[in-house]
Amino acid sequence: MDPRDLMAAVEAVLPWLDGAAQAPDRPVLAAAVKLSLRTLAQDAPGKSVEVRVPPYAAVQCVQGVRHTRGTPPNVIEMDARTWLELATGRLSWADAVAGDRVAASGSRADLSGLLPLLRAGS
Incomplete structure (x- = not known):
């Protein structure tokens, strides 16, 4: 993946x-979510954690014990805005969890050491 596409x-x-504009069109938002999740999966390859941003995408990442059937033991789920704020450093992992903006289950369901992915427009 070309980093310029993500940027x-x-x-x-x-x-x-x-907060300076209304929500982008669905294809624009979907592209930002999908490319940033792919970047996370590239930065932290593995299959022990599943990160979900419905309805746009989900990826498996982080090395460790791999699940093969059913729901993985380590799942992180959030909305698109929360994910993109985390990915760009506009929101910290601790604040997202404390504010109930992230649902995380499992002992490996912590992305604090992997975020932000980039600091766009900071």
Whole structure:
């Protein structure tokens, strides 16, 4: 994946994240979520944690015990805005968890050491 594609996709949603614009069109938001989740999976390869941002995408990442059937033991789920705020450093993992913006279950369901992915427009 070309890092410029990720930057372009994320920069397209920054005005919304910063409160200066309404939510972007669904394809624009979907591209930002999908490319940033792919980046997470590349940065932390593995299959022990599943990160879900419905309805846009889900990835498996982080090395460790791999699950083969059913729901994985380590699941993280959040909405698109929360994910993109985390990915760009606009929201800390601790604040997202404390604010109940992230549902995380399992002993490995902690992305604090992997975020932010980038600091676009900071």
